[in-house]
Amino acid sequence: MNTADPGSAAGGALTRVFGIRHHGPGSARSLRLALAEFRPDTILIEGPADADPLVGYVAAEGMEPPVALLAYVPDAPAKAAFWPYAVFSPEWQALAYAAEHDVPVRFCDLPASMVLAAEEEPGDRFDPLTELAAAGGYDDAERWWDAVVESSPDATAFEAITEAMGALREGAEHIAAELEPVDAMTSGRRDEAEQVAAEYDSPPPVNLRPEHVAAENDSSPSIDLRPEADRREPQANSVAEATDDVLELEPIRLGPIRIDAHTLRREAYMRQTMRKALKDGAVRLAVVCGAWHAPALAGKLGPAAPDTRLLKGLPKTKATLTWVPWTHSRLSTTSGYGAGITSPGWYHHLFTETERPIVRWLTKVAGVLRAHDLPVSSAHIIEAVRLADALAAMRDRPLAGLSEVTEATRAVMCAGDETMLRLVVNELVVGEALGTVPEGTPTVPLDADLRARTRSLRMKQEASSRVLDLDLRKEREVERSRLLHRLRVLEIPWGELTTSEVRSTGTFRETWTLQWRPEYAISIIEASRWGTTIRTAAEAKILDTAGRDDSTVGDLTAALEVALLADLGGATDGLISRLESAAALDHDITHLLAALPGLIRTLRYGDVRGTDIKALAHVADGLLVRVCAGLPGAVTGLDTDAATELRSQLDAAHTAIHTRDDGWATGEWLGALRKLADRDDVHGALVGRAVRLLCDAGIIDETDSARRLSAALSVGNTAAAKAAWIDGFLGGRGLLLVHDRELLRLIDDWLSELREDQFVETLPLLRRTFGAFESGERRAIGRAVRDGGAAAVRTDGDGSFDMARGNIALRSAAEILGVAV
Structure with a gap:
């Protein structure tokens, strides 16, 4: 902690700056100790200044971290910013302390109205802890902080941390162009900007808050799982000793540190807020901020003029703020959150479990592994605790940290299996928890x-x-x-x-x-x-989407299906009307054919859910009439790719119409297929499929289908055309060849008579056709060819099928499928 110069405030007011690490349980515990010792009468916390009205919700019933302050532009909600807090966040503990002791508390950072007005996300990804960890001989900033601070809560740690940050800031590069006040930049007054830069000695850029919504990233957390012996880590017994080591090792630095104008303005605003608090009568002022900013706020505040000039003319926008639930995984660095941590679950455990934390942690680890059916006993827990404690003692640590418990878990509970260790990392080290906010929290x-x-x-x-x-x-x-x-x-x-x-x-x-x-x-x-309730908003949005000029029949059919599933009755009539208009104007039969299955499926779901589908049935019937009328012209002159695509649409439409089980619709459709099957100017894949579908429906018998197959395999057609007809006819279902001896004989004879060049030409297509059959079907076909005929179909003694036994099988199948018979 740092005490401000007594002359910095009238009446000898005392100011102490507590430089913390965001989401650090050690910092949070140390801060609670320091606040209890200092007993402030006013607390300022790094956070958007216009969120002050929301402070009162911290102690409200139903508020449970992790939560976040959400700021957004009402007219453009996508432009938003989050300020997350977990129970182990020092800022949250400062808020809780203020609520418990009735101490006035305010936020002191740039208002969200200024943050959201920025054209681009301000700041960069510089991490001062990385610099200090490197200076102290560590290759991992998170593990350095865990070893030096988190395991040893100490109310006196803040002074040493601030001193280390101050030493790191001394070598910061100053770039006058970045320090220009807004009004100086717009008016071109370079001399004034340089004067401000000379007066303003501040830190390099640090992005300790996400200024915009983080990008989605579900990758595994980047936690170093290597054994301790593989990492270079000198040890320290206290924060002061660790920071002394860092200061002695100066000027170790990983890269150039540059001053960022946004960071400078943030700190200028914080100082202005501090001046106002002291002016309003604060006598014991506590300032809680990121450790990187502490040197810029501690000591004498100095004149306000340079800060005023630096903040003058900053753009603003209208912003609305509220509390929203947050999650531990969103605190992880892998989530894209700039001030994230790699082990929020571990930090939560350290903060909440004050008695025997290592024993309790490894017990949780055993629970996770047991939940995945992995054998872990009480003896494993005991030995893992002993190993973690022994490793901590060897490294002169007061308490086993994440490194020690991870190595103990790997060696004792996981037997060196990194996959098992990943389960622990994902479910415990990172963990998952969703906070809640009070019912009365401002919301839309x-x-x-x-x-x-x-x-x-x-x-x-x-x-x-x-x-x-x-x-x-x-x-x-x-x-x-x-x-x-x-x-x-x-x-x-x-x-x-x-x-x-x-x-x-x-x-x-x-x-x-x-x-x-x-x-x-x-x-x-x-x-x-779109609306004030979920239903009305969904209805308005789906109608708006459907009303676009580029909405196709397929799009409208899909929207209608969703509207029925969501019970959006207020949108159904409008969607049906729009679909009728679009279908009337669309002359592409393939579009109508593609939309037909979805429309019939919508009819089916509507019937299941008890929805009135009369108007929808009228549209489906009209669509079917147009498809049947236009199908003969749509199938003419297609190449192989187009024919294959259309064949898939025919299959889908046929299945949908059969499922609908409407006599008129089925008759219209089968009549259109019959016309298609009788044509000789259509691609073989389509004719063969039409014949197969008609055969399945009982319109064409086995004798007729065999005759058509024989004609398709006649001398007048090319080998490729014959193979396409067979592919369309068999269509991935080989059971027909198992039972129909004549069809199997015709195809076998045709294959046997092919010349070598014809066989090579047709082999890829035939291989694809027969490869789509079930393995049992292929074996049965092979046996039938070997034995000279198809497998016999068993009947009872008089040659007829046993209908009673068949009905029993049908009832059993119906019970499994959940359908009525």
């Missing part, structure tokens, strides 16, 4: 509606990923599904549809993977422009 109406809906549906926002299986035959489950679909429309992907591991119950089941992320707070604010 859309967020309030979401909170109310999640409470009524008993859905908890959690940072860890979990699977939610929904049975849509239950009303509450249906409402949960609708909420998740509405959030997806609003681009708030709290839930992602996934494949269920539970036995399927057909259309009555949905499986979601839920994981709440802090940045969804901004997504909610952005979505609030």
